[in-house]
Amino acid sequence: MDENEKNEWKTLISTLGSESIKTVLNTSAFNGLLKCDAPLKDLCRIKDNPDAMRGFIMTDGKISKHASFSEIGLSNVAPLLVYQCMAAVTSQYYQQIITERLNAIDIKLDNIIKILTADDRAKLKVAYNRFIELNKKSTYDIADKQIVSEFSGYVEIVREKYRELLSGIVNLNASYKWSDKEEAKLKIQCLQKSHYFDYLDMVMHAEVLTFIASVISIKVAKFLGNHEDIKIYADRINLDYWNNYVDQFYKIRHDVVKYLEFEADASWIQGESIVAMKNEQLKKFKDIEESMKKLQSQFNHKTTQYIEIHEDGTLKKYIHLAAS
Numbered sequence: 466m467d468e469n470e471k472n473e474w475k476t477l478i479s480t481l482g483s484e485s486i487k488t489v490l491n492t493s494a495f496n497g498l499l500k501c502d503a504p505l506k507d508l509c510r511i512k513d514n515p516d517a518m519r520g521f522i523m524t525d526g527k528i529s530k531h532a533s534f535s536e537i538g539l540s541n542v543a544p545l546l547v548y549q550c551m552a553a554v555t556s557q558y559y560q561q562i563i564t565e566r567l568n569a570i571d572i573k574l575d576n577i578i579k580i581l582t583a584d585d586r587a588k589l590k591v592a593y594n595r596f597i598e599l600n601k602k603s604t605y606d607i608a609d610k611q612i613v614s615e616f617s618g619y620v621e622i623v624r625e626k627y628r629e630l631l632s633g634i635v636n637l638n639a640s641y642k643w644s645d646k647e648e649a650k651l652k653i654q655c656l657q658k659s660h661y662f663d664y665l666d667m668v669m670h671a672e673v674l675t676f677i678a679s680v681i682s683i684k685v686a687k688f689l690g691n692h693e694d695i696k697i698y699a700d701r702i703n704l705d706y707w708n709n710y711v712d713q714f715y716k717i718r719h720d721v722v723k724y725l726e727f728e729a730d731a732s733w734i735q736g737e738s739i740v741a742m743k744n745e746q747l748k749k750f751k752d753i754e755e756s757m758k759k760l761q762s763q764f765n766h767k768t769t770q771y772i773e774i775h776e777d778g779t780l781k782k783y784i785h786l787a788a789s
Contacts, residue, residue: 503532585627589667589671600677624675634664649743652725665753669760672706680702682694682698707758721746
């Protein structure tokens with residue numbers, strides 16, 4: 466841990482490490498804590514003890530004003546303690562979230578690339594390789610920030626392109642054929658010609674790479690000490706991107722599978738072969754759905770941080786890394 470993080474943990478432990486806060490907030494008052502009606506900087510300092518002050522103000526060598534003091538009770542101090550306590554918790558909460566994301570990347574980054582159709586797939590693959598290189602680094606500079614920003618832009622362009630292509634797939638209308646089986650085949654051909662599965666596969670991988678880019682951007686910003694950028698990139702992170710496409714997925718699956726079921730019910734002779742075609746398509750939809758969920762869930766990795774306080778007062782942080 467760097468010095469800043471050590472200090473954060475020390476603050477948290479000293480603030481929350483015992484029941485003293487709870488006891489103070491619930492049962493105690495503060496003895497000897499006073500409120501002064503004059504600015505503390507104006508009070509007369511004791512010569513032999515500069516940290517101590519007398520209850521009057523000197524002007525041109527003369528006492529110009531006497532300060533008035535009153536004891537502070539719990540009701541005046543409790544809000545400040547609660548605020549400090551919550552600030553410490555919030556700081557460590559965001560630290561925990563960032564650590565979880567970085568740890569998930571370290572474990573799963575080498576399992577992303579599974580796809581390759583020409584230009585757009587190549588862009589994703591190049592971006593993926595750059596992200597791997599950046600993730601392996603332990604120090605960063607402004608050039609690294611520019612690199613991850615540039616390749617994040619490429620990935621987001623690919624993602625938006627395939628989002629648009631998917632949104633254009635509304636109906637898979639099949640023409641009339643003399644045979645129920647031929648109509649069933651035509652329905653399946655409409656699905657294939659729409660390239661729905663290809664577009665879905667591409668956009669989901671672009672979503673994953675967008676997630677990776679955001680996490681690595683956090684890593685770079687954290688090293689550079691840019692806390693404003695950390696918040697911006699953290700707000701971009703979304704592990705539920707499958708939800709953006711699941712409604713359309715279920716609609717298209719229902720359209721295709723129900724159509725084949727109706728054709729099978731309507732056919733006297735070819736019903737069994739149409740049922741076989743329906744089951745084949747249903748399995749394909751099921752496999753695609755499981756694949757997309759697995760692609761998303763591989764980054765849903767929880768991490769526990771262990772803070773050990775040594776006898777000499779130093780702190781060390783440990784994180785358990787999964788084997789796979």
